[in-house]
Structure formats: C-alpha cells, structure tokens
Amino acid sequence: MFKFSVRLIKGLMQVTAWLQEQPVLTNLLYRISGPASYLPSRDLTVTWPRAEEHKDFSLPNSSWSQSMRNLYNKYMELSQQGSWIRLPSYNATVTHFTEQCPNSAKPQVTTRLFTRNLDVEGLGFEYVVFYNQAEQRTVCIFQAGPYLEGSHGLIHGGAIATIIDSTAGICAICTAGKVMTANLNINYRSPIVLGSTAEVQCRVDKIEDRKIFLSAEIRNVDGQVLHTEATILFVQV
Numbered sequence: 488m489f490k491f492s493v494r495l496i497k498g499l500m501q502v503t504a505w506l507q508e509q510p511v512l513t514n515l516l517y518r519i520s521g522p523a524s525y526l527p528s529r530d531l532t533v534t535w536p537r538a539e540e541h542k543d544f545s546l547p548n549s550s551w552s553q554s555m556r557n558l559y560n561k562y563m564e565l566s567q568q569g570s571w572i573r574l575p576s577y578n579a580t581v582t583h584f585t586e587q588c589p590n591s592a593k594p595q596v597t598t599r600l601f602t603r604n605l606d607v608e609g610l611g612f613e614y615v616v617f618y619n620q621a622e623q624r625t626v627c628i629f630q631a632g633p634y635l636e637g638s639h640g641l642i643h644g645g646a647i648a649t650i651i652d653s654t655a656g657i658c659a660i661c662t663a664g665k666v667m668t669a670n671l672n673i674n675y676r677s678p679i680v681l682g683s684t685a686e687v688q689c690r691v692d693k694i695e696d697r698k699i700f701l702s703a704e705i706r707n708v709d710g711q712v713l714h715t716e717a718t719i720l721f722v723q724v
C-alpha cells in the first residue's frame with residue numbers, strides 16, 4: 488500500500504511537470520490565474536535580499552562615452568530643478584518592486600532583466616531612464632554595445648524594439664501600474680551605429696479604460712537624426 492502511494496505521488500508529479508511544459512496549457516493557466524502559475528516556479532531559487540545588495544545599473548560607468556555622460560548630466564540638472572527624476576535600474580524586475588515597497592518582504596527570484604543580462608559593462612545595453620510625472624514622459628539615454636549587433640556594425644532591430652518597449656513600459660508602469668505590452672508598432676527610419684549614443688523619447692498619448700497608448704522616437708544625441716518611430720499599446724492587468 489505504501490509503495491503504491493509513493494508510486495502514485497511520483498506519477499502525479501511527473502504528469503504535473505509534463506503539463507507545465509506544454510505551451511498551450513501553460514498559456515491557458517496564465518489566462519485563468521495570472522502570471523504566478525505561468526512562471527516555472529519549481530526551477531526558481533528564492534532568496535531574501537537586503538537593500539544594499541541591489542546594484543543600480545543606471546549610474547555612469549567607465550564604458551559610457553562622453554556624449555552619453557553629457558546627456559546624463561543634462562537630465563540630472565533638469566532633475567535638480569524638479570521636472571525629471573532618474574529611475575534606479577536593477578538587474579531583476581522583482582527587485583524594482585521590492586524597492587518600491589520596502590516594508591513588505593518580497594522574494595527576489597534568480598531571473599535577470601533582459602536588458603541587464605550581461606555582467607561586463609558596455610557590451611550590451613547601457614541606459615538610464617528619467618521620468619517626468621507631470622508630462623507623463625520617459626527619456627532613455629542609450630548606448631548600444633557590440634553584443635547588440637544586427638547588420639554589420641549596426642544595432643539589431645530587436646534590440647531597438649527592446650529599448651523602446653522598456654522605455655515605454657516604464658512610462659506606462661509609472662503612469663498606470665501593472666501593465667503588459669499588447670502591441671508594438673515600429674518604423675525603422677535610419678540605422679543606429681554600434682557604440683553610438685541615442686535618446687529614446689516616450690510619452691503617454693491617451694488612456695482609455697485599461698488601455699494606455701504611447702508613442703516613442705529614437706534620435707541621435709543632437710536630435711537631428713531620426714532613427715526610429717513607434718507606437719505602443721499597454722493593457723493594465
């Protein structure tokens with residue numbers, strides 16, 4: 488009887504594991520009960536971080552070019568006047584929300600934010616985001632490292648989509664709380680050279696019930712060259 492029970496439990500665990508690996512079923516689970524059931528929680532290690540363990544990756548480092556620093560300094564000066572705030576940037580999404588709510592102990596999961604997944608400074612996404620609450624805008628100062636290559640010497644279109652989605656996502660989160668990208672529409676107007684600095688400007692255009700409509704532009708450092716235009720729809724969840 489004991490052996491039978493152990494075999495039954497093992498069998499049930501295998502079936503559960505198999506079910507969790509089926510994309511259609513996982514998606515259905517997500518639709519029914521939200522992201523918690525969608526995450527492969529059995530594979531994640533949970534720790535309880537202290538605030539001082541959180542490195543802020545949006546502060547200047549030695550890989551930043553002079554033009555990146557100049558733009559950073561410009562927005563830091565505007566921040567001192569009160570219109571903009573520099574948002575901290577950690578390498579895991581959950582850490583941001585732990586920082587937002589210091590009194591509630593939230594677990595840190597050993598996942599990495601896509602844009603902060605490289606350990607060596609300057610190879611991937613180097614960026615800092617500023618938020619203007621009164622105008623519902625974000626600005627992202629962005630330097631693309633050599634590991635973001637698409638066409639020879641140029642940034643991959645998917646990396647451009649990522650930095651737009653992130654800048655717009657932060658704007659939507661700051662404006663409307665928990666959201667997900669429903670639609671991202673991009674026009675690539677001119678290529679961005681690897682290593683160059685660009686400025687992503689993003690604003691909320693309108694809010695209709697749970698839908699937050701935003702638009703974004705990427706320009707070069709002096710604003711003269713338009714690289715990319717996009718519209719983004721986020722839905723509150």
Ligand SMILES: CCCCCCCCCCCCCCCC(=O)SCCNC(=O)CCNC(=O)[C@H](O)C(C)(C)COP(=O)(O)OP(=O)(O)OC[C@H]1O[C@@H](n2cnc3c(N)ncnc32)[C@H](O)[C@@H]1OP(=O)(O)O
Pocket residue numbers: 574580583652653654656657660661667668669670696697698720722723724
């Ligand atoms: C200090 C603070 C710092 C914060 C620092 C944060 C940390 C740093 C984070 C970085 C920020 C990264 C941001 C990345 C964010 C992703 O990349 S999310 C990943 C990509 N997105 C996804 O995987 C989403 C997949 N889709 C879904 O889950 C669901 O379709 C959605 C989007 C949640 C919507 O589903 P739903 O809630 O059931 O909504 P539904 O009833 O279908 O539609 C609601 C309305 O939206 C409309 N709609 C839905 N989808 C669409 C669509 N595709 N097109 C047009 N309309 C649509 C519907 O027509 C409907 O309109 P109405 O009828 O109300 O007028």
